[in-house]
Amino acid sequence: MTKKIQSALISVFYKDGLEPLVKVLHEQGITIYSTGGTQSFIEKLGIPVVPVENLTTYPSILGGRVKTLHPSVFGGILGRREVETDLQEMKQYNIPEIDLVIVDLYPFEETVASTSEEKLIIEKIDIGGPSMIRGAAKNFSHVTVLAAKSDYQILADMLTAQNGTTTLEQRRAFASKAFQIVAHYDVAIAKYFNPEGDLYFLESIPSPKTMRYGENPHQTGIFYGDLNQLFDQLNGKELSYNNLVDVDAAVQLINDFAAGETGAVFAIIKHTNVCGIASRDSVKAAWDAALAGDPESAFGGVLVCNKPIDKATADAINEIFFEVLIAPSFNEDALAVLKSKKNRILLQQKSTTNRPNQYKSVLNGVLAQGEDKGNYLEWKEVGGRESKANEKSDMEFANIVCKHLKSNAIALVKNKQLIGKGCGQTSRVDALRHALEKARQFEFDLNGAVLASDAFFPFNDCVQLGHAAGITAFIQPGGSVRDKDSIEYCQQHQLVMVMTGMRHFKH
Numbered sequence: 001m002t003k004k005i006q007s008a009l010i011s012v013f014y015k016d017g018l019e020p021l022v023k024v025l026h027e028q029g030i031t032i033y034s035t036g037g038t039q040s041f042i043e044k045l046g047i048p049v050v051p052v053e054n055l056t057t058y059p060s061i062l063g064g065r066v067k068t069l070h071p072s073v074f075g076g077i078l079g080r081r082e083v084e085t086d087l088q089e090m091k092q093y094n095i096p097e098i099d100l101v102i103v104d105l106y107p108f109e110e111t112v113a114s115t116s117e118e119k120l121i122i123e124k125i126d127i128g129g130p131s132m133i134r135g136a137a138k139n140f141s142h143v144t145v146l147a148a149k150s151d152y153q154i155l156a157d158m159l160t161a162q163n164g165t166t167t168l169e170q171r172r173a174f175a176s177k178a179f180q181i182v183a184h185y186d187v188a189i190a191k192y193f194n195p196e197g198d199l200y201f202l203e204s205i206p207s208p209k210t211m212r213y214g215e216n217p218h219q220t221g222i223f224y225g226d227l228n229q230l231f232d233q234l235n236g237k238e239l240s241y242n243n244l245v246d247v248d249a250a251v252q253l254i255n256d257f258a259a260g261e262t263g264a265v266f267a268i269i270k271h272t273n274v275c276g277i278a279s280r281d282s283v284k285a286a287w288d289a290a291l292a293g294d295p296e297s298a299f300g301g302v303l304v305c306n307k308p309i310d311k312a313t314a315d316a317i318n319e320i321f322f323e324v325l326i327a328p329s330f331n332e333d334a335l336a337v338l339k340s341k342k343n344r345i346l347l348q349q350k351s352t353t354n355r356p357n358q359y360k361s362v363l364n365g366v367l368a369q370g371e372d373k374g375n376y377l378e379w380k381e382v383g384g385r386e387s388k389a390n391e392k393s394d395m396e397f398a399n400i401v402c403k404h405l406k407s408n409a410i411a412l413v414k415n416k417q418l419i420g421k422g423c424g425q426t427s428r429v430d431a432l433r434h435a436l437e438k439a440r441q442f443e444f445d446l447n448g449a450v451l452a453s454d455a456f457f458p459f460n461d462c463v464q465l466g467h468a469a470g471i472t473a474f475i476q477p478g479g480s481v482r483d484k485d486s487i488e489y490c491q492q493h494q495l496v497m498v499m500t501g502m503r504h505f506k507h
Protein backbone atom coordinates (compact mmCIF):
# COMPACT_ATOMS: atom_id res chain seq x y z
CA MET A 1 0.00 0.00 0.00
CA THR A 2 1.44 3.35 -1.05
CA LYS A 3 1.19 6.03 1.61
CA LYS A 4 1.50 9.77 1.26
CA ILE A 5 3.52 11.22 4.12
CA GLN A 6 1.87 14.25 5.67
CA SER A 7 3.66 14.59 8.98
CA ALA A 8 7.09 13.76 10.34
CA LEU A 9 8.67 13.69 13.78
CA ILE A 10 12.41 14.35 13.71
CA SER A 11 14.62 13.86 16.76
CA VAL A 12 18.28 13.39 16.00
CA PHE A 13 21.40 13.59 18.14
CA TYR A 14 23.82 14.45 15.32
CA LYS A 15 22.32 16.98 12.97
CA ASP A 16 24.84 16.62 10.14
CA GLY A 17 23.47 15.23 6.90
CA LEU A 18 19.90 16.14 7.85
CA GLU A 19 19.56 19.37 5.85
CA PRO A 20 18.87 17.92 2.35
CA LEU A 21 16.25 15.53 3.74
CA VAL A 22 14.47 18.26 5.72
CA LYS A 23 14.37 20.42 2.60
CA VAL A 24 12.71 17.60 0.64
CA LEU A 25 10.16 17.10 3.43
CA HIS A 26 9.38 20.81 3.29
CA GLU A 27 9.07 20.76 -0.50
CA GLN A 28 6.60 17.89 -0.18
CA GLY A 29 4.46 20.00 2.20
CA ILE A 30 5.07 17.68 5.15
CA THR A 31 4.40 19.06 8.66
CA ILE A 32 7.54 18.65 10.76
CA TYR A 33 7.46 18.11 14.53
CA SER A 34 10.71 18.14 16.39
CA THR A 35 12.54 18.04 19.74
CA GLY A 36 14.58 20.96 21.19
CA GLY A 37 18.01 20.79 19.53
CA THR A 38 16.68 19.38 16.27
CA GLN A 39 13.95 22.02 16.23
CA SER A 40 16.53 24.85 16.52
CA PHE A 41 18.59 23.28 13.74
CA ILE A 42 15.57 23.12 11.40
CA GLU A 43 14.47 26.64 12.30
CA LYS A 44 17.94 27.93 11.39
CA LEU A 45 17.43 26.44 7.93
CA GLY A 46 14.40 28.70 7.62
CA ILE A 47 12.02 25.74 7.50
CA PRO A 48 8.84 25.76 9.60
CA VAL A 49 8.83 23.28 12.44
CA VAL A 50 6.35 22.52 15.25
CA PRO A 51 7.88 21.98 18.71
CA VAL A 52 7.00 18.54 20.07
CA GLU A 53 5.92 20.34 23.24
CA ASN A 54 2.85 21.52 21.28
CA LEU A 55 1.79 17.85 21.20
CA THR A 56 2.83 16.82 24.70
CA THR A 57 1.86 20.09 26.40
CA TYR A 58 4.90 19.49 28.62
CA PRO A 59 8.36 20.97 28.34
CA SER A 60 11.37 18.63 28.03
CA ILE A 61 11.94 17.61 31.68
CA LEU A 62 14.47 15.78 33.86
CA GLY A 63 17.41 17.05 31.83
CA GLY A 64 15.94 15.67 28.60
CA ARG A 65 15.16 12.22 30.02
CA VAL A 66 11.49 12.84 29.18
CA LYS A 67 10.63 14.86 26.11
CA THR A 68 8.75 12.69 23.61
CA LEU A 69 7.45 10.01 26.00
CA HIS A 70 3.78 11.00 25.84
CA PRO A 71 0.51 9.46 24.50
CA SER A 72 0.12 12.31 22.00
CA VAL A 73 3.41 11.32 20.40
CA PHE A 74 3.13 7.53 20.73
CA GLY A 75 -0.55 7.52 19.84
CA GLY A 76 0.28 9.38 16.63
CA ILE A 77 2.99 6.87 15.82
CA LEU A 78 1.22 3.67 16.86
CA GLY A 79 -2.39 4.38 15.92
CA ARG A 80 -3.75 1.86 13.39
CA ARG A 81 -5.22 3.90 10.59
CA GLU A 82 -7.49 1.05 9.52
CA VAL A 83 -8.93 0.39 13.02
CA GLU A 84 -12.02 2.47 13.61
CA THR A 85 -11.66 2.54 17.42
CA ASP A 86 -8.03 3.71 17.16
CA LEU A 87 -9.10 6.57 14.89
CA GLN A 88 -11.94 7.51 17.23
CA GLU A 89 -9.59 7.58 20.23
CA MET A 90 -7.02 9.65 18.35
CA LYS A 91 -9.75 12.13 17.50
CA GLN A 92 -11.11 12.11 21.06
CA TYR A 93 -7.69 12.85 22.57
CA ASN A 94 -6.63 15.23 19.81
CA ILE A 95 -3.71 13.05 18.65
CA PRO A 96 -2.38 13.89 15.18
CA GLU A 97 -1.12 11.08 12.94
CA ILE A 98 2.65 10.88 12.58
CA ASP A 99 3.58 9.23 9.26
CA LEU A 100 7.35 9.44 9.38
CA VAL A 101 9.78 9.10 12.32
CA ILE A 102 13.43 10.06 11.94
CA VAL A 103 15.68 9.36 14.92
CA ASP A 104 19.42 9.33 15.47
CA LEU A 105 20.05 7.79 18.89
CA TYR A 106 22.26 9.13 21.67
CA PRO A 107 25.78 7.86 20.88
CA PHE A 108 26.06 5.23 23.59
CA GLU A 109 28.96 3.19 22.19
CA GLU A 110 30.94 6.31 21.35
CA THR A 111 30.48 7.57 24.91
CA VAL A 112 31.61 4.25 26.43
CA ALA A 113 34.70 4.40 24.20
CA SER A 114 35.53 7.95 25.27
CA THR A 115 34.91 7.93 29.03
CA SER A 116 34.72 5.63 32.01
CA GLU A 117 32.53 8.01 33.98
CA GLU A 118 29.40 5.98 34.61
CA LYS A 119 27.14 9.01 35.11
CA LEU A 120 27.94 10.30 31.61
CA ILE A 121 27.50 6.83 30.11
CA ILE A 122 24.12 6.27 31.73
CA GLU A 123 22.82 9.60 30.43
CA LYS A 124 23.66 8.42 26.93
CA ILE A 125 21.21 5.52 27.18
CA ASP A 126 18.49 6.77 24.87
CA ILE A 127 14.98 5.90 26.00
CA GLY A 128 12.64 8.05 23.93
CA GLY A 129 14.54 7.43 20.68
CA PRO A 130 14.40 3.60 20.66
CA SER A 131 10.77 3.75 21.83
CA MET A 132 9.80 5.94 18.88
CA ILE A 133 11.79 3.75 16.48
CA ARG A 134 10.16 0.57 17.78
CA GLY A 135 6.70 2.14 17.69
CA ALA A 136 7.09 3.38 14.12
CA ALA A 137 8.66 0.09 12.97
CA LYS A 138 5.82 -1.89 14.54
CA ASN A 139 3.32 0.29 12.68
CA PHE A 140 5.18 0.00 9.35
CA SER A 141 1.85 -0.63 7.60
CA HIS A 142 1.32 3.12 7.89
CA VAL A 143 4.49 4.70 9.22
CA THR A 144 7.94 5.11 7.67
CA VAL A 145 10.86 4.89 10.09
CA LEU A 146 14.41 6.05 9.57
CA ALA A 147 16.98 5.15 12.23
CA ALA A 148 20.21 5.33 10.22
CA LYS A 149 21.90 8.47 9.01
CA SER A 150 23.12 6.54 5.99
CA ASP A 151 19.47 6.30 4.86
CA TYR A 152 18.70 10.04 4.88
CA GLN A 153 19.63 10.50 1.24
CA ILE A 154 17.89 7.27 0.23
CA LEU A 155 14.61 8.53 1.71
CA ALA A 156 15.07 12.02 0.25
CA ASP A 157 15.51 10.53 -3.24
CA MET A 158 12.59 8.17 -2.69
CA LEU A 159 10.21 10.95 -1.66
CA THR A 160 11.28 13.15 -4.54
CA ALA A 161 10.85 10.34 -7.06
CA GLN A 162 7.60 9.06 -5.57
CA ASN A 163 5.85 12.38 -4.93
CA GLY A 164 6.13 12.20 -1.15
CA THR A 165 4.98 8.59 -0.82
CA THR A 166 6.49 5.30 0.34
CA THR A 167 5.36 1.80 -0.53
CA LEU A 168 4.52 -0.91 1.97
CA GLU A 169 7.57 -2.87 0.87
CA GLN A 170 9.84 0.15 1.42
CA ARG A 171 8.36 0.81 4.87
CA ARG A 172 8.80 -2.84 5.86
CA ALA A 173 12.45 -2.72 4.75
CA PHE A 174 13.06 0.45 6.80
CA ALA A 175 11.32 -1.19 9.79
CA SER A 176 13.48 -4.29 9.49
CA LYS A 177 16.61 -2.14 9.55
CA ALA A 178 15.26 -0.06 12.44
CA PHE A 179 14.70 -3.14 14.62
CA GLN A 180 18.26 -4.26 13.90
CA ILE A 181 19.61 -0.85 14.89
CA VAL A 182 17.70 -0.91 18.18
CA ALA A 183 18.81 -4.51 18.80
CA HIS A 184 22.44 -3.51 18.24
CA TYR A 185 22.00 -0.54 20.58
CA ASP A 186 20.54 -2.74 23.31
CA VAL A 187 23.32 -5.32 22.95
CA ALA A 188 25.88 -2.55 23.42
CA ILE A 189 24.13 -1.43 26.61
CA ALA A 190 23.74 -4.98 27.93
CA LYS A 191 27.42 -5.68 27.21
CA TYR A 192 28.43 -2.54 29.07
CA PHE A 193 26.63 -3.83 32.15
CA ASN A 194 27.81 -7.40 31.69
CA PRO A 195 30.96 -7.48 29.56
CA GLU A 196 31.50 -11.21 30.11
CA GLY A 197 28.03 -11.97 28.78
CA ASP A 198 27.56 -14.76 31.28
CA LEU A 199 23.76 -14.69 31.09
CA TYR A 200 23.34 -14.50 27.33
CA PHE A 201 25.52 -14.78 24.28
CA LEU A 202 25.58 -11.13 23.28
CA GLU A 203 27.16 -10.05 20.04
CA SER A 204 26.02 -7.56 17.46
CA ILE A 205 28.46 -6.72 14.70
CA PRO A 206 27.17 -4.45 11.96
CA SER A 207 28.36 -4.20 8.34
CA PRO A 208 28.29 -7.86 7.33
CA LYS A 209 30.38 -8.64 4.28
CA THR A 210 29.03 -11.36 2.05
CA MET A 211 31.91 -13.41 0.72
CA ARG A 212 32.05 -15.15 -2.62
CA TYR A 213 31.70 -18.44 -0.69
CA GLY A 214 32.61 -20.09 2.59
CA GLU A 215 35.32 -22.64 3.26
CA ASN A 216 34.29 -24.36 0.00
CA PRO A 217 32.51 -23.02 -3.09
CA HIS A 218 29.23 -24.79 -2.23
CA GLN A 219 29.09 -23.09 1.21
CA THR A 220 27.88 -19.56 1.91
CA GLY A 221 30.14 -17.18 3.78
CA ILE A 222 29.69 -13.85 5.57
CA PHE A 223 32.26 -11.88 7.55
CA TYR A 224 30.85 -9.78 10.38
CA GLY A 225 33.65 -7.37 11.09
CA ASP A 226 35.56 -4.38 9.82
CA LEU A 227 38.96 -5.14 8.34
CA ASN A 228 39.61 -1.44 7.78
CA GLN A 229 40.12 -0.99 11.51
CA LEU A 230 43.06 -3.41 11.38
CA PHE A 231 44.61 -3.13 7.92
CA ASP A 232 45.11 -0.94 4.91
CA GLN A 233 44.83 -3.20 1.89
CA LEU A 234 47.47 -1.96 -0.53
CA ASN A 235 46.95 -4.46 -3.31
CA GLY A 236 45.07 -7.53 -4.41
CA LYS A 237 41.69 -9.17 -4.66
CA GLU A 238 39.09 -9.39 -1.92
CA LEU A 239 40.03 -11.62 0.98
CA SER A 240 38.28 -14.98 0.92
CA TYR A 241 36.82 -16.88 3.89
CA ASN A 242 39.93 -19.09 4.09
CA ASN A 243 42.24 -16.08 3.70
CA LEU A 244 40.58 -14.45 6.71
CA VAL A 245 41.03 -17.56 8.83
CA ASP A 246 44.73 -17.72 7.92
CA VAL A 247 45.25 -13.96 8.35
CA ASP A 248 43.80 -14.30 11.85
CA ALA A 249 46.24 -17.14 12.64
CA ALA A 250 49.14 -15.14 11.20
CA VAL A 251 48.33 -12.02 13.19
CA GLN A 252 47.89 -13.95 16.43
CA LEU A 253 51.25 -15.64 15.90
CA ILE A 254 53.20 -12.49 15.09
CA ASN A 255 51.56 -10.60 17.98
CA ASP A 256 53.08 -13.14 20.35
CA PHE A 257 56.55 -12.18 19.18
CA ALA A 258 55.92 -8.48 19.73
CA ALA A 259 57.20 -8.39 23.31
CA GLY A 260 60.31 -10.59 23.34
CA GLU A 261 61.83 -10.50 19.85
CA THR A 262 64.05 -7.66 18.75
CA GLY A 263 64.99 -9.27 15.44
CA ALA A 264 62.97 -9.59 12.25
CA VAL A 265 60.49 -12.45 12.45
CA PHE A 266 59.04 -13.87 9.25
CA ALA A 267 56.39 -16.59 9.22
CA ILE A 268 54.58 -18.59 6.59
CA ILE A 269 51.10 -19.87 7.45
CA LYS A 270 49.25 -22.70 5.75
CA HIS A 271 45.74 -23.69 6.84
CA THR A 272 46.25 -21.81 10.13
CA ASN A 273 49.47 -23.70 10.95
CA VAL A 274 52.89 -22.14 10.72
CA CYS A 275 55.02 -24.11 8.26
CA GLY A 276 58.05 -21.83 8.27
CA ILE A 277 59.27 -19.21 10.71
CA ALA A 278 62.58 -17.69 11.65
CA SER A 279 64.08 -14.72 13.45
CA ARG A 280 67.14 -13.02 11.97
CA ASP A 281 68.93 -9.66 11.97
CA SER A 282 67.45 -8.65 8.63
CA VAL A 283 64.00 -9.18 7.10
CA LYS A 284 65.51 -10.82 4.02
CA ALA A 285 67.49 -13.30 6.12
CA ALA A 286 64.38 -14.07 8.20
CA TRP A 287 62.40 -14.72 5.01
CA ASP A 288 65.13 -16.99 3.58
CA ALA A 289 65.30 -19.01 6.79
CA ALA A 290 61.51 -19.24 7.15
CA LEU A 291 61.17 -20.49 3.59
CA ALA A 292 64.02 -22.97 3.98
CA GLY A 293 62.12 -24.57 6.89
CA ASP A 294 59.63 -26.12 4.47
CA PRO A 295 59.82 -24.71 0.93
CA GLU A 296 57.29 -27.26 -0.28
CA SER A 297 54.48 -26.21 2.07
CA ALA A 298 55.11 -22.47 1.59
CA PHE A 299 53.37 -22.50 -1.80
CA GLY A 300 50.12 -20.49 -1.62
CA GLY A 301 50.69 -19.47 1.99
CA VAL A 302 49.88 -16.42 4.04
CA LEU A 303 53.04 -14.52 5.00
CA VAL A 304 53.53 -12.27 7.99
CA CYS A 305 56.43 -10.17 9.20
CA ASN A 306 56.95 -7.95 12.24
CA LYS A 307 59.17 -5.43 10.39
CA PRO A 308 58.83 -3.25 7.27
CA ILE A 309 59.31 -5.08 3.96
CA ASP A 310 62.32 -3.86 2.00
CA LYS A 311 63.18 -4.23 -1.68
CA ALA A 312 65.63 -7.13 -1.21
CA THR A 313 62.96 -9.14 0.60
CA ALA A 314 60.29 -8.19 -1.92
CA ASP A 315 62.50 -9.43 -4.76
CA ALA A 316 62.98 -12.76 -2.97
CA ILE A 317 59.29 -13.19 -2.06
CA ASN A 318 58.32 -12.28 -5.60
CA GLU A 319 59.72 -15.61 -6.71
CA ILE A 320 57.00 -17.66 -5.06
CA PHE A 321 53.24 -17.83 -5.24
CA PHE A 322 51.57 -16.60 -2.06
CA GLU A 323 48.07 -15.40 -1.17
CA VAL A 324 48.57 -12.68 1.43
CA LEU A 325 51.48 -10.72 2.90
CA ILE A 326 50.98 -8.83 6.17
CA ALA A 327 53.54 -6.34 7.50
CA PRO A 328 53.60 -3.12 9.55
CA SER A 329 54.73 -1.23 6.41
CA PHE A 330 56.24 -1.62 2.95
CA ASN A 331 59.05 0.43 1.43
CA GLU A 332 58.00 2.16 -1.80
CA ASP A 333 60.38 0.15 -4.00
CA ALA A 334 59.29 -3.08 -2.32
CA LEU A 335 55.65 -2.25 -3.01
CA ALA A 336 56.40 -1.67 -6.68
CA VAL A 337 57.84 -5.17 -6.92
CA LEU A 338 55.08 -6.89 -4.97
CA LYS A 339 52.27 -5.12 -6.81
CA SER A 340 53.43 -6.73 -10.06
CA LYS A 341 50.77 -9.38 -9.50
CA LYS A 342 47.35 -7.81 -9.23
CA ASN A 343 45.68 -10.55 -7.16
CA ARG A 344 48.33 -10.61 -4.48
CA ILE A 345 46.88 -9.31 -1.22
CA LEU A 346 49.15 -6.89 0.64
CA LEU A 347 47.97 -5.84 4.08
CA GLN A 348 49.57 -3.06 6.06
CA GLN A 349 48.75 -3.81 9.68
CA LYS A 350 47.72 -0.68 11.58
CA SER A 351 46.33 -2.19 14.76
CA THR A 352 46.95 -5.39 16.68
CA THR A 353 43.69 -5.21 18.60
CA ASN A 354 41.59 -8.27 17.90
CA ARG A 355 38.33 -9.27 19.56
CA PRO A 356 39.04 -10.18 23.19
CA ASN A 357 36.89 -13.31 23.01
CA GLN A 358 37.12 -16.22 20.63
CA TYR A 359 33.94 -17.93 19.41
CA LYS A 360 33.21 -21.26 17.81
CA SER A 361 29.82 -22.62 16.85
CA VAL A 362 29.19 -26.09 18.25
CA LEU A 363 26.02 -28.19 18.11
CA ASN A 364 23.13 -25.84 18.80
CA GLY A 365 25.17 -23.15 20.53
CA VAL A 366 28.33 -21.12 20.61
CA LEU A 367 31.48 -21.66 22.64
CA ALA A 368 33.22 -18.53 23.88
CA GLN A 369 36.62 -18.30 25.48
CA GLY A 370 39.15 -15.64 26.34
CA GLU A 371 42.38 -15.15 24.42
CA ASP A 372 45.23 -17.63 24.99
CA LYS A 373 47.36 -14.86 26.51
CA GLY A 374 50.96 -15.42 27.62
CA ASN A 375 53.43 -18.08 26.62
CA TYR A 376 54.63 -19.61 29.86
CA LEU A 377 53.71 -19.25 33.52
CA GLU A 378 57.06 -20.32 34.93
CA TRP A 379 60.45 -21.44 33.64
CA LYS A 380 61.35 -24.50 35.67
CA GLU A 381 64.51 -26.31 34.55
CA VAL A 382 64.17 -29.91 35.73
CA GLY A 383 66.50 -31.82 33.36
CA GLY A 384 70.05 -33.15 33.66
CA ARG A 385 71.63 -29.70 33.27
CA GLU A 386 70.80 -25.99 32.92
CA SER A 387 70.02 -24.72 29.41
CA LYS A 388 72.72 -22.85 27.50
CA ALA A 389 71.87 -19.34 26.25
CA ASN A 390 71.17 -20.46 22.67
CA GLU A 391 69.05 -23.40 23.88
CA LYS A 392 67.05 -21.06 26.09
CA SER A 393 66.28 -18.59 23.30
CA ASP A 394 65.45 -21.45 20.92
CA MET A 395 63.10 -22.98 23.50
CA GLU A 396 61.35 -19.64 24.00
CA PHE A 397 60.96 -19.37 20.24
CA ALA A 398 59.78 -22.98 19.82
CA ASN A 399 57.29 -22.64 22.66
CA ILE A 400 55.54 -19.73 20.91
CA VAL A 401 55.54 -21.49 17.54
CA CYS A 402 54.10 -24.65 19.10
CA LYS A 403 51.34 -22.64 20.78
CA HIS A 404 50.12 -21.67 17.30
CA LEU A 405 50.06 -25.19 15.84
CA LYS A 406 46.98 -27.41 15.96
CA SER A 407 47.18 -30.07 18.64
CA ASN A 408 48.85 -32.49 19.03
CA ALA A 409 51.79 -30.34 18.15
CA ILE A 410 55.56 -30.60 18.25
CA ALA A 411 57.92 -27.88 17.03
CA LEU A 412 61.63 -28.42 16.39
CA VAL A 413 63.77 -25.28 16.40
CA LYS A 414 67.45 -24.62 15.91
CA ASN A 415 69.04 -21.19 15.78
CA LYS A 416 65.60 -19.51 15.87
CA GLN A 417 64.44 -21.32 12.78
CA LEU A 418 61.61 -23.84 12.62
CA ILE A 419 63.22 -26.93 11.15
CA GLY A 420 60.39 -29.41 11.64
CA LYS A 421 56.86 -29.52 12.94
CA GLY A 422 54.12 -32.04 13.45
CA CYS A 423 50.60 -30.83 14.09
CA GLY A 424 46.96 -31.84 14.08
CA GLN A 425 47.99 -35.40 14.92
CA THR A 426 45.95 -37.74 17.10
CA SER A 427 49.07 -38.92 18.92
CA ARG A 428 51.94 -36.88 20.31
CA VAL A 429 54.49 -39.45 19.16
CA ASP A 430 53.08 -39.23 15.63
CA ALA A 431 53.43 -35.44 15.79
CA LEU A 432 57.10 -35.89 16.74
CA ARG A 433 57.69 -38.54 14.04
CA HIS A 434 56.21 -36.18 11.50
CA ALA A 435 58.34 -33.26 12.74
CA LEU A 436 61.52 -35.37 12.52
CA GLU A 437 60.60 -36.55 9.05
CA LYS A 438 60.12 -32.96 7.88
CA ALA A 439 63.47 -31.89 9.33
CA ARG A 440 65.21 -34.78 7.58
CA GLN A 441 63.33 -34.15 4.32
CA PHE A 442 64.96 -30.72 4.12
CA GLU A 443 68.30 -32.01 5.43
CA PHE A 444 68.49 -30.16 8.71
CA ASP A 445 71.06 -31.22 11.28
CA LEU A 446 69.02 -32.06 14.36
CA ASN A 447 72.03 -32.17 16.69
CA GLY A 448 71.55 -29.46 19.31
CA ALA A 449 67.99 -28.68 18.21
CA VAL A 450 65.24 -28.04 20.78
CA LEU A 451 61.76 -29.51 20.96
CA ALA A 452 58.54 -27.84 22.16
CA SER A 453 55.35 -29.72 22.91
CA ASP A 454 51.94 -28.06 23.35
CA ALA A 455 50.96 -30.50 26.10
CA PHE A 456 52.68 -32.63 28.72
CA PHE A 457 54.47 -35.94 28.16
CA PRO A 458 52.59 -38.84 29.74
CA PHE A 459 55.44 -41.22 28.82
CA ASN A 460 59.13 -40.81 28.07
CA ASP A 461 58.72 -41.96 24.45
CA CYS A 462 58.98 -38.42 23.02
CA VAL A 463 62.17 -37.52 24.88
CA GLN A 464 63.68 -40.87 23.90
CA LEU A 465 62.84 -40.40 20.24
CA GLY A 466 64.02 -36.77 20.28
CA HIS A 467 67.24 -37.67 22.04
CA ALA A 468 68.00 -40.38 19.50
CA ALA A 469 67.62 -37.76 16.75
CA GLY A 470 70.09 -35.37 18.41
CA ILE A 471 67.72 -33.03 20.27
CA THR A 472 69.24 -31.68 23.48
CA ALA A 473 66.48 -29.57 25.08
CA PHE A 474 62.76 -30.05 25.63
CA ILE A 475 60.13 -27.51 26.64
CA GLN A 476 56.68 -28.62 27.70
CA PRO A 477 53.97 -27.57 30.18
CA GLY A 478 54.35 -30.50 32.57
CA GLY A 479 51.52 -31.67 34.78
CA SER A 480 51.28 -35.35 33.88
CA VAL A 481 51.07 -37.87 36.72
CA ARG A 482 54.02 -39.49 34.99
CA ASP A 483 56.13 -36.33 34.48
CA LYS A 484 58.93 -38.03 36.31
CA ASP A 485 59.45 -40.66 33.55
CA SER A 486 60.52 -37.94 31.10
CA ILE A 487 62.36 -35.92 33.76
CA GLU A 488 64.41 -38.94 34.85
CA TYR A 489 65.30 -39.75 31.26
CA CYS A 490 66.56 -36.19 30.73
CA GLN A 491 68.51 -36.29 33.99
CA GLN A 492 70.16 -39.59 33.05
CA HIS A 493 71.18 -38.27 29.62
CA GLN A 494 72.25 -34.72 30.49
CA LEU A 495 69.33 -33.25 28.50
CA VAL A 496 67.59 -29.96 29.29
CA MET A 497 63.97 -30.03 30.26
CA VAL A 498 61.85 -26.93 30.96
CA MET A 499 58.38 -27.05 32.48
CA THR A 500 56.27 -23.97 31.68
CA GLY A 501 53.13 -24.72 33.70
CA MET A 502 51.03 -23.50 30.76
CA ARG A 503 49.33 -25.77 28.25
CA HIS A 504 48.44 -24.48 24.77
CA PHE A 505 45.95 -26.82 23.14
CA LYS A 506 44.56 -25.63 19.82
CA HIS A 507 41.67 -27.69 18.52
Ligand SMILES: NC(=O)c1ncn([C@@H]2O[C@H](COP(=O)(O)O)[C@@H](O)[C@H]2O)c1NC=O
Pocket residue numbers: 011012013014034035036037038039064065066067068069103104105106125126127128129130
Ligand atom coordinates in the same frame (compact mmCIF):
# COMPACT_ATOMS: atom_id res chain seq x y z
N1 LIG B 1 13.52 10.95 26.51
C1 LIG B 1 12.88 11.31 25.45
O1 LIG B 1 11.70 11.52 25.52
C2 LIG B 1 13.59 11.45 24.17
N2 LIG B 1 12.98 11.67 23.01
C3 LIG B 1 13.93 11.79 22.05
N3 LIG B 1 15.15 11.62 22.60
C4 LIG B 1 16.45 11.70 21.90
O2 LIG B 1 16.82 13.06 21.85
C5 LIG B 1 17.74 13.28 20.79
C6 LIG B 1 17.45 14.58 20.08
O3 LIG B 1 17.34 15.61 20.98
P1 LIG B 1 17.43 17.13 20.51
O4 LIG B 1 16.51 17.27 19.32
O5 LIG B 1 16.95 17.96 21.69
O6 LIG B 1 18.86 17.43 20.14
C7 LIG B 1 17.65 12.07 19.88
O7 LIG B 1 18.87 11.38 19.96
C8 LIG B 1 16.50 11.27 20.47
O8 LIG B 1 16.72 9.86 20.31
C9 LIG B 1 14.98 11.40 23.92
N4 LIG B 1 16.01 11.25 24.78
C10 LIG B 1 16.32 10.24 25.57
O9 LIG B 1 15.75 9.33 25.94
